[in-house]
Amino acid sequence: MGKIYYMMGKSSSGKDTLYKEVLKALPKLKTLVLYTTRPIREGEQEGIEYHFVTDEELERFEKAGKIIEERTYDTVYGAWKYATIEDGQINLAAYDYLVIGTLESYAGMKKCYGAENLVPIYIEVEDGERLSRALSRERQQEQPKYEEMCRRFLADQKDFSEENLEEAGIVRRYYNDDKVQCLEKIIGEIQNGKF
Ligand SMILES: Nc1ncnc2c1ncn2[C@@H]1O[C@H](COP(=O)(O)OP(=O)(O)OP(=O)(O)O)[C@@H](O)[C@H]1O
Numbered sequence: 803m804g805k806i807y808y809m810m811g812k813s814s815s816g817k818d819t820l821y822k823e824v825l826k827a828l829p830k831l832k833t834l835v836l837y838t839t840r841p842i843r844e845g846e847q848e849g850i851e852y853h854f855v856t857d858e859e860l861e862r863f864e865k866a867g868k869i870i871e872e873r874t875y876d877t878v879y880g881a882w883k884y885a886t887i888e889d890g891q892i893n894l895a896a897y898d899y900l901v902i903g904t905l906e907s908y909a910g911m912k913k914c915y916g917a918e919n920l921v922p923i924y925i926e927v928e929d930g931e932r933l934s935r936a937l938s939r940e941r942q943q944e945q946p947k948y949e950e951m952c953r954r955f956l957a958d959q960k961d962f963s964e965e966n967l968e969e970a971g972i973v974r975r976y977y978n979d980d981k982v983q984c985l986e987k988i989i990g991e992i993q994n995g996k997f
């Protein structure tokens with residue numbers, strides 16, 4: 803039976819960066835494309851970062867009983883929904899998967915696929931450093947969204963509280979102060995099946 807390696811962490815902890823590198827190093831890992839109603843950003847492609855859908859399309863999945871988990875965030879631009887859909891992407895009998903999500907989506911995946919098949923990979927960075935990385939990243943955008951960046955920073959403090967981490971059963975942490983070392987640890991542990 804395959805495993806779903808589930809990457810989580812606060813905003814700007816480096817999930818996307820590490821995810822891409824892990825996939826390069828371990829190309830046999832499959833990915834899972836989540837769904838969102840948020841507007842597509844410059845440089846993003848339908849079916850790569852997400853399936854970009856409307857509220858109505860998500861409702862249709864809901865009516866068909868296809869929603870594994872769904873979250874709504876009240877961003878400074880309105881309510882954005884994110885969801886994992888049972889759309890035939892996962893075949894645990896044949897493959898291992900690498901997925902990025904949140905604590906909430908991790909809980910939904912555990913319920914659907916069984917805790918024994920989910921491996922949490924929780925990425926952590928000291929808050930000051932993380933905020934500094936978030937600001938540098940935002941400054942590079944053509945239209946920086948500082949207000950949304952601050953909202954995410956504050957929301958994450960609650961969403962990823964120690965209490966919530968404990969409740970989700972997150973014990974192991976991967977510190978991304980040094981990218982190379984962090985990657986070595988993640989890749990090594992996936993390769994050795996050390997979970
Ligand atoms: N070890 C590292 N050292 C320095 N900078 C890093 C490191 N890892 C990632 N970064 C940088 O930090 C920024 C945030 O990383 P990334 O976009 O991967 O975070 P994320 O967790 O996916 O964020 P979000 O959830 O907001 O999408 C990026 O500019 C990235 O290049």
Ligand SMILES: Nc1nc2c(ncn2[C@@H]2O[C@H](COP(=O)(O)O)[C@@H](O)[C@H]2O)c(=O)[nH]1
Nearest residue numbers: 840873875884902903904954957958961962
């Ligand atoms: N825990 C929280 N997660 C959030 C919030 N807003 C968005 N998100 C999650 O972040 C990732 C990346 O989002 P993206 O729009 O940059 O692709 C995604 O998994 C969202 O679910 C929040 O307020 N709290």
